[in-house]
Structure formats: C-alpha cells, structure tokens
Amino acid sequence: MDEDEDTKLLEFHEMGLDDRILKAISKLGWSSPTPIQERSIPLALEGKDILAQARTGSGKTGAFVIPVIQKILASKQTATQQCVKAIILTPTKELCSQAYKNVLELTSSCSREVRCVDISPQVPLPTQRPMLSEKPDIVICTPSRLLAHIQAGNINVKQSLEMIVIDEADLVFSFGYEENVKAILSHMPKIYQAFLMSATLGEDVKALKKMVLHNAVILKLNETQLPEASKLTQYHIKCNESDKFALIYALLKLRLVRGKSIFFVNNVDRCYKLRLFLEQFGIPACVLNSELPVNSRCHIVSQFNDGLYDYIIASDETLLTDPQSKKTDSDNKRERKKDKEFNVSRGLDFQHVSNVINFDFPTTVDSYIHRVGRTARGDSKGTALSFVSIKEMSRLEEVEKHLIETSGQDATVFKPYQFKMEEIEGFKYRAKDAMQAVTRVAIREARLKEIKQELLNSQKLKSHFEDNPRDLQLLRHDKNLHTVKSHEHMKHVPEYLVPQTLQKLTGKGKQRNQHSGKKRGFKPKQSKHVKRMADPLRSFQHNPITDKKKTSMKTVKKKGKS
Template sequence: MVRSGDSHCGAPKGYTLTNFESLGVSKPIVATLFQLGIETPTPIQEHSIPLLLEGRDLIGLAQTGTGKTAAFGLPLIEKLLADERRPDNRTTRTLILAPTRELVNQIAESLKKFIRKSPLRINVVVGGVSINKQQLQLEKGTDILVATPGRLLDLVNRRAITLTAVRYLVLDEADQMLDLGFVHDLRKIAKMVPKKRQTMLFSATMPKAIADLAGEYLVDPVKVEVTPPGKAADKVEQYVHFVAGKNDKTELLRKSLTENPDGRAMVFLRTKHGAEKLMKHLENIGYSVASIHGNKSQGQRERALKAFRDGSVKTLIATDVAARGIDIPAVSHVYNYDLPEVPDAYVHRIGRTARAGRDGIAIAFCAPDEARLLRDIERLMGIDITVASGEAPANMNGAPRRANGNGNNRNRNGGQGREGQGRGEGRGDQNRSEHRGSRQERRPRREGEGSEVRAGGEERRPRPERPTSRNEDFRGQRRGEAAPNLGPDNDLASTSDFRPSAKPQRPAHANGEPSGHHRGNSRHAHGRPARKHGEDRGPQQAQAGEPRRDGNGGNRRGGSGSRNGGQRRERA
C-alpha cells in the first residue's frame, strides 16, 4: 500500500532540480528533448524521474497535461536502451495501459518523438482498427506496447502476444479506467504479467478504488502528488450560469463563442446523442465545429482532433469518455454544457485548459435539476464557483428537491438521463400519478363499432400480438439479420416494414366456408376433385394443358417441383 512517509508533495528537499540531465537523463535524450523545445522538467517529471530510475514502484497524482507521459516515458527509455537485449517474438518488455484509443495514440506519438534514432520499437493496440494487422505487427516482438485493456486481451486470447516478458507496467489515467469498468480486465492482465516487475500508476484523483488497485499492483510504492486530488489548475477561472432550461444553455454558448472568435473551446455533454445534436445545430448556424463521442469511428475521431489541433476547427463537442486524456495545449475555454454525474469528471474537463502556463476559462451551465451536481462539485473542490448570471436555486444549500417537493428524479424534470436526451422542457409540476390520472379510461368496444368488413361479409380479424421469439434488442431486426446501427431517436420500430408479419388469413369463400379447407375429403373449395397425398395428376389433366410436377409424386417438399429448388416443367 501507499506509505504516507514516502509521499513527495510540492518541492521537497533533494528534488529542487532544474534540468533533465541533473535528473539522470542521458545526454542523447536531453539533446532530443531540446530539439523538441523541452528544456525544463515539470513538477511531476522533476519528482518522478529520479525515483523511477532507482527502480521504485510509484503512484503519481497529477492532472492531464502536466507532463506525465515524459515522467514515466523517459525513465523507461533509459532502462530499455541500457539493456541491449531484443524482445522475443510475440512478447513485449514494457506494457502501458490507457483507457481510450485517443490517449493510447497520444502516448505512443510522444514516446516515438523521444526515441528518435534509437532501435526501440513501439506498437499500439486499440479497438476500432484491424486486429489482424496488429497481430502481424506483434509477430517480431516489441519493446513498448501501448494498449487499451480490451483489445490487449483479445490479442492474448489469439496468442498473438504473451505478457510473460513484461518488466515495466504503466497504468495511465487509472481512475478513468476504473470508471469505464476495466477493473476486471486489469485483474486478468495482472495475473499474466510477472510478479517481479516495476509498476507505475498515474491518476488525477485518488479514490479508495485506486488505493485498493495500488495495493494489488504495486510493491512498497512511493507517492508523488503534484496537484492535490479534486483541485484544478490555479490559472483556470471558473464561472457558472444558472439557467431555466436547455434553450438557455444553447443561447449562452452561442453568445460566448461569438464574443471569443479567436479562442479554442471544448464543450462537454453527458450523452453521445446530445453531443451530436448540439454539433449539428452549431454547424447549421455557421460555427466551425466538430464532435467526438462513442458513435464516431476511429477515423472520424482522429480527423476531428487533428482539425481541432490545427485550428481549422475552433470548437470541439465531446463526451467525457471520448475526450479523456486528450492533450491540446491551446484550449482557451471549457464549457460544461451538461454538468457531469461524477464530480471528479468536472476536474478532468476543466483540466483541458490553462496548460503549458496559459490562462483558461471554465464555464458551467446549471439547470435547476443539476443543482445537486454543482453542489457536489463545489464540495469536492472546496470552493464556491463564481456566479456569472442567473440565481442559484433554493435547493443548492439543502437536499435536492423539485419545484413541488416530490423528490429529485432528474428525468422527470426534463433533464438528461444516462442513455439519452431528456423530454424537453420538463413537467416538474406534475407527478407520475397525475399523468396517469389524466388518461381517459379505455371503454369496451361496442358490438360492430370500429370494425371493418371485407368483401364477402367477413369481418377483419384483429392483428395478432407481437411474437415473443423476435429479437427485441434491435428495432425491426428479424432473426438472423445483422443488427441495424440505430440511434436512440430512430423511429424504424414503428414502420410497417419492421413489424413482424402474422400468417396471412385467406378470405372466406362466397359460400361462407373458409378457403383452403376441404368440404369432406373429396373436393377442393374451387370444385376440382382432390388428389390423395402422393397421387400424380392423371392424363386428362395433363392433356388439358395443366402443368405437371415431375418427381416426388406432386409432393411439394423437395424434388423438382419444390418451391425452393426446382422449376416447373410443362408436359409435352
């Protein structure tokens, strides 16, 4: 477990170092850093690099964008270069795990810049791209493997790589991996790597789950804490606008973007659907905007990030999952269009601005049903966020409640739920019983009322109930069909093409007897004598020009007369 006596916070004695060479980094790598414009180590680098070069397990607590990649990457490169052994086929000497594809790619790109003109190999393993291509790349082994846990386990199961040669293990953004549900994958991976290894865990926060994880992975670790958990960068100015609803949020966002045309902004929402909807709205009214969320392909996300980094797109709409770990130094504004459910996520969001010594502004929009979320955020950070406009609701200082005091269900107030958009302006003044009570009771249908009569006097039969064997997880998907990629607002489920068709009912014959049923055993409903099962047509029928089925004696199941296989042949 973490020992408080080993904690290094601030600038302790013995660590007041000002350049990388004095930290123990070799001259060739220092020269490479100088070419990249990196001359002075950040606090997390200054405190971590000497300890990692000593071989200590380490817990690093720092926000995204503080230089964590170099903090663990430079010591790893030094140790790998010192050991001239090459990795065996389908093995790796170093394993770095991160929660998202974007963060994995970002880490790999940074490390590749540090190892210019060196023989070290770096490979990336993420979902969303060809697993076969990744399998081929791992065939000759690799020095550093940067991966997401899920795709790594897929490749392990394919025997494309083994983890028995791992000497260095890094868990980056560990708190985010736990939030995304990777804890079981991490435990599986922990059993595959050797116990004799050096482990580094980096996180922006230190909840109990991270402490428990550190106890499983690390041995006698030292903790380096640069920014206390729950604290934002000092140069971030934070403001909150209290609004009545979603329309007010959109108008305030539009006004702020217009007033800051040269700024680069990130806008965070809770849902994929909400992010895409807001992006299209801003794009339609003339703003330069892109979006990244879980419904975007890997290529779409990479192109959106590249455009945002290059400046061709000024505003990036994102969800928390898609934007975790992204390092874009020039972000001037962060907008919390929706307040996050988890207070720690707010700290991660606003940490996207005020990087590399720059100033930043974080603006939050708070609807009445989000008051408890804002209160939890302020409690975590130990501050009162400055009110820019509006008035704080009465429930900010007490238990969250609705306008009529009937509980705190956010979805009933028109807020957004976990899986999609809320119901618009909300109906907070009506409880569920009132909604049900306003419904008219269905009265029994009177005889003959509302029924349709078909030709022949037969009354239309009611539609049969929907069969339960249908796959209900996908709207309109018939058994055996591929699942359509439908959004939560798709209405294909209500179209006739996607309803299960009941077996058609044949209309009744004019004499009132159902069509298709024999009167007795001798004749069909149309008056022609009935054949016995297996009996072939007689010569009289053949001479009359009626088609004959060859084979199987007229049995419709198989043979050349079958519906599925053969074709009917006319008898000469």
C-alpha cells in the same frame, strides 16, 4: 512508502538521461520537468514501483515514458536479443493512440534503437501478429486487447518483460478490465517494475495497487485539483434552459468567446441539437462522442490540436464510467451501440484550449473537474464558463463547495459573467426560429448521416491515408449536415441586434449610421485603443499566440476568396 516532499528536485539534464532523450525533450520545448516528473523520474530510474496521483495536464505521460525509454536504451548496451521490455496499458483506444504519439515524440532521436507499436485498434488479431513477431521494445494497448494477443500466442512476455505501466488507473476497473488485468498478471514474470498513474486515488486504484505493485512509492502531490485562479478563470451564467441556445449564439457571433473552445453537453442527442442549431448561423463545429469510430475521433482531436477547428461539441457520458449508475433497458440498448471505452473529459490531450463551456452543467464534481481540466494546461491560461439552469443550481453549489474545501480558499470560485440577458432579446427571437427547425427527426437523421460518413472516413483512414497522409487535411469533420434548412440572412448579425454597449465601444452606434444613411452589419473587431476590461460584456481570456496565428490565416483566406 510515501515520498518525502523535501527531496532535492532535479532538472532534466541532471537526471542522468541519455542525450538522445534530452534532444527529444528539447524539441518538444519542455524547459523544465513538471512537479510529477521531477519526483517520479529519478525514483523510476532507481527501479522503484510508483503509484502517482496528479491532475489531468500535469505531465503524467512524460513521467513514465521518459524512464521507460531510458531503461530500454541502457539495457540495449548488454542485450543479446530483441524482446518486449515494456507494456503500457490504458483504458481507451484514444489514450493508447495518444501514448503512442508521446513515445514517438520522445524517441524521435533514437527510433531505430527503441521500437514501439500500438495494437489497440480493433482489427483481426492475425493482422497484428507480424508487428508483434518483430518483438518491439514497447507495446501499447488496452488490457482486453493485450490479453487476447497473449491467449492467441502472438506475444509472450513471461521471460522478457521488465516494466508495466497502467495509465488512468482509476478508470481501469470501471471500464470492466478487472478480470483482464488479473489474467494478464498470471502471464507475467514474478519480478517486474510497475507504474500506476491516476488522477484520483479511490478504492479501485487501491485494489489495483495490491494486484500490481510491490512496496510502491506513493507520490501524492500537494496540488489543487484545478489550476490556480491566476491561470484559470471560472464563470457562470444563470439562465433558463431555453435561453442557453440564444446565449451561445450571442456569445459566438459577438466574439465574446475567442480562441479554441470545447462545448460540453450531457448526451449524444444534445451534441447534434447544438450543432444543427449553430449550423444555421454559419458557425461550424464538429461533434465528438462515443458513436463515432475511434479512428475518426482520434483524427478530430488531432485536427483540433493542429488548429483546423475552433469548436468541438463533446458529449460527456458519465454513465459509461460509473458502473453503479442505474440504467433503463432503453439506456442499455443505446449503450450497446456506443464505445464503452470512450470518455472525452478524461485523458484526451486537447492542446491550446482557450475555453471550456459547460453548455449542460456536469452531473458530478469529478466530471466538472475533468472537463475544466481541458484548459489552462501547462503555462497557458484558460477560461471555464458554465450555463446553469434552475434545475442545475444544486450541482453548481456542490462543485463550488468541493473546490473551496480542497483548495483551502475562502473566496467564491465562480464569478458571475457580466451579461445582461435583456440586451440580447433580438438574438432570442432568431434562436427561437432556428430551434423550430431542429426537430427530433432532424437530429436522428443528422446522427445517422454523420455515423455513415465517419464510418466511410474511418475506412479511408485505415487504408488510403496511410499512403497519402497529405490528403488527411482535406477531410474535415465540421461540414454542414444539411438536415435542416439554412437561410443566408441568418449567418449575419444586423447592427440593430448588437447591444448598445458593444456598439459604443466598437464605434458603430446610431450616430455613425445617421451620417451614412445605411444599415451596417456588426463587425466584431474592436479598435486597438479600446480596453477589454472596459467592456461590460467581458470577453474570455484566450491564448494570444494561437489566436493571432489563426486570425491571420483566416484573413488571408478571406482576401483570397474576394
């Protein structure tokens, strides 16, 4: 059955939720439920099976975690023994870690009553047996991990299980979990309540629905796949493939990109190529891809959310989520070394992202939507900028056509970013020199060096940092790899490289230099009286709260150094 759109919508305090849950919601700063939460929570509390489709960042996790906790608290009043009541399945270990964190946040006022464990880490099964022997109320894991524990006799849900949640349901089959899910269902009780949460409702989700749900309510919200234009501004720059590196160098050094940003590339090699390039100009960035250990990946995302990093370079490896894609033998050999459960454009909860930059334009429409969905989440605004080469123009047109059709708007989706390429000729020369140092050997050495270091970090994360959580702050992932030579003069932008339009707006043009007789480096801070919209090289929209906080922190650090 489909849910009626005219159903009366409720606030959190009108849903009959336990005071301890309301207190946790208040701590999180959730003033009102999102549309998916408004509709799904009351239905879930009534005991209905739910298939919910809502875009990334719409609050799907809260939509299923809140009713699960509420029903467990209610059952505690009459329960005679401790047992596993709910299982939350996600397709990746990162999403398990994220869901676990969400559950801890929402049970912050009732953690003694509602216990939750995440058994997704790939450690020997006997290591996790003690955790499961205590019969936690909620178990979070991937389908394969749950099945392994069931077959090992570490968990028995035949009698006690009341609820099962499958998050990012549209990825479950594409990650190869179909047989695992079928096997798990054979070990479950005949009567249970189920939730399927998904960003799309494709054939895989329909097949999963038949396997898991019974007479489900289908919640398909009438919303666009991306935030409205008032929250998300989408730009594109048409450029040659060779100009992309000069462009990103100029945009970052001239501070035309401000705030926390994610740069998406299409493979792991491009991650390190871009990182080694930026490293030569004193621009720190960390890399996120499927080769890194899962503990390190989770730690990178956590520190990015805490404001420790400004830039993440992420590989969006669509082959890992598209089993129909044709793969060569060399592709398969490489893929064996990667974590097949990793896909950075889906599900991972990046917070306060001001900008998403498609350094390489995505290969599919879905990939574009999921990448850009990392910004403009909740009440914040964001910007998406895509570098588009001649070969990628057809993909841009395909994405724009799709977004116009699905949103029903007639206007152009992508605004041309007002950037005059001829004004950054000096940056091009520097970029060309830097690129000569980024050889295949340097990239290969960088990959090996970081993987070794992250493996070491991952071991530390498992043991030492459990006892010394403060030491986590000392572990950074954006340190220089030092596989290419870095020259000090490359880290500064001499004034003659700064476009004339910016020199005039910042008051650092030729006239001032004539009086002083000195050459001055470019200082990107603009005067307060200068309006951003007057700048022909318009800077991106960004989150003023995070930026102000981080700017002040950096200022304090710089003063301390001097």
